[in-house]
Amino acid sequence: MSVLQDFMKVAGEDDSVDNKLKRINEIVIDKYDIKYSTIVVFDGAEYVIKASNVDPKHHSTLVNLHNEEIFQDSVKTATPKS
Numbered sequence: 001m002s003v004l005q006d007f008m009k010v011a012g013e014d015d016s017v018d019n020k021l022k023r024i025n026e027i028v029i030d031k032y033d034i035k036y037s038t039i040v041v042f043d044g045a046e047y048v049i050k051a052s053n054v055d056p057k058h059h060s061t062l063v064n065l066h067n068e069e070i071f072q073d074s075v076k077t078a079t080p081k082s
Contacts, residue, residue: 003031018050025051038062 010023021039029037031056038052040063047063054062074081 003027006031008069025053029053034061 006027007024010020010027013020015023019045021073025037025039028034036054041049041050042048047066049059049063052059052062065071071081073079
């Protein structure tokens with residue numbers, strides 16, 4: 001519940017969407033104690049990284065995961081892959 005409250009607090013702030021997504025990504029990393037997190041959005045033409053704590057040298061791989069067969073269903077249905 002506290003994570004949802006943190007998300008809602010960030011969403012309601014007067015800030016750019018990009019900054020909000022970066023803050024939400026930081027909340028995910030902190031609250032769930034995970035090593036890596038990336039928020040990728042489809043802008044109508046391509047996938048774009050909006051927030052990430054992954055080394056930029058891996059960003060091209062992250063925005064192209066939709067081309068990997070193992071991830072195609074997850075991307076189409078917005079279902080996380082475990």
